[in-house]
Every structure is written in structure tokens, then in C-alpha cells.
Amino acid sequence: MPTLKQKPKQRPFCFSVKGHVKILRLVLTVTSMTFFIIAQAPEPYIVITGFEVTIIFFFIVLYTVRLDRLVNCVFWPLLDVINSMVAAVFMILISMLALIPETTTYIVIGGVFGLAASVFCIADGALIYRKLLFNPSGPYQKTAVHDRF
Template sequence: METGITVLFLLLYLLRLHVRIRCLYWPLADVLNSVIAALFLFIVSLFAIIIKTNKGTLAGGVLGLILLVLCLVDVILLCKKISLEKARGRSAPAK
């Protein structure tokens, strides 16, 4: 399900539909998606590393943790982008 949501976000941005559909603030929705994906990856990877029934399960857990780090980097970059796109007012009037 998470992969499907990520593909939908990718199509949304590729087809420039985020410009036409203004009822949502899309960068914030993308941040929420990345946070949910990071939580999901953390839980699944943690279980895979704890159980480690075979080497494939352990390798999957480690790859899941690497993906978790990538999701967290995505969240940080999106948050910086959101904070940089804010309208900035002047504190002192221009002379």
C-alpha cells in the first residue's frame, strides 16, 4: 500500500497535477507520507532483524534500515523546502 501511495505522489508531481489541485498543501502531504513510510520501515526492519530466521531476513532488515534513513533524509529535505518557500516579510520598511 505504501508503494502505491508513493507511486501516486510521483505521478502527481510528474503530471503537474499538484498545480491544478489546490485543496491540499502537497509538500505537507508528502512529508506525512514519508513519515508514515519511515515508521512502517522501522517496525518491519526491526522485526526482521530480531527474528533473523535466515540470512535473507537479516539482509532484508538491514536494507529496510537503510531505506529508513533515506526516508528520514527525504523528510528533512522536504521540511527545509517548506520552510524556505514561506513568504518572508520585511522587518523594517525600505527607505
């Protein structure tokens, strides 16, 4: 009698490494935005971090509820990688602009949290990029035809 192999259960998104990085990215961006709001920083600081909080929250809900599996017409990992890289650029730019003049302590703290969030944006993009590869375990190895037989 043949034995049936059970499929290994997939971990929920919130308990995966990608989920932890994305949630940590959300927490750091919210903290940065909070310090910018408390310090009454210029509006672009608050608006850009607010947009990033909204987009990160959208992706967390999307992956948690598994909507990425239901909506197949959009390639979600590619959108997530593009978002991560654009967010990293904007967060680095905003954080550097916040750190250069050193106007108030809260703006400097918000800039430091923004730089930490940009590091996690890059890490999040790298983790999701591995999902884009068809062979996520490593680079493509080309073999000769005569080696297959």
C-alpha cells in the same frame, strides 16, 4: 530598449534531488518487499512495504505529471512530509522486527534494505519540509523596524 529576462527553466522532477531521493526510496522499498516475499516473511512485513511502494509510486507520478499544480485544494508537500515520517517509523519498526530473530537470510537482507529505505524516508521528508518553509534558504531572521530604513 529594455531587455527581457527569460525565466529559468525548472528541472523536471525526475532530474531533481528530491526526485532522485524519492526514486531511490522506491527502489529500496521494492527490494525490501521482494526479499520479504521470497522469504515468505510474516504478512505485516509484506503488507506495510507494499503500501509504502504504492504511496511512493503515487507521489512520484503526482510530481512527474505535475498534478500537484493542478489540484490546489490539497497541500501536497504537507501530505508528503507526513507520509515520509510515518513511513520512516513503520519501516524502522518492521526492519528491526525482521532483524531481531534472524530467521532466514532473505528476511535479514530485507530488513537491511528496509533500514536503508527508512534513512531515505527521513531524507525525503527533510527535503520536502524545506518546501513548506516560506523562506527555504534558511531560518527566519527577525529585523527591527528601524533597521529597514
